[in-house]
Amino acid sequence: GRDRIRTMLDRLVSYAITMSAQQIEGYKPRWDKTPNFARTPGGFTADDAANLFRSMFTDS
Secondary structure: OHHHHHHHHHHHHOOOOOOOHHHHHHHHHHHHOOOHHHHOOOOOOHHHHHHHHHHHHOOO
16 A cells, blocks of 8 residues: 555656656646646646646756
């Protein structure tokens, strides 16, 4: 359960994945059409996803 998920997340964050701000912005139009955001607890939006990606995958 949780231990397995934690292990997977630890493995994922060990990879040096980078994206430019422009790449991330390019995903937002797709995310606006994704019904999963409407079902996300807390009202997670495409802007929230872009902010998360920027914090995880850019140097700025």
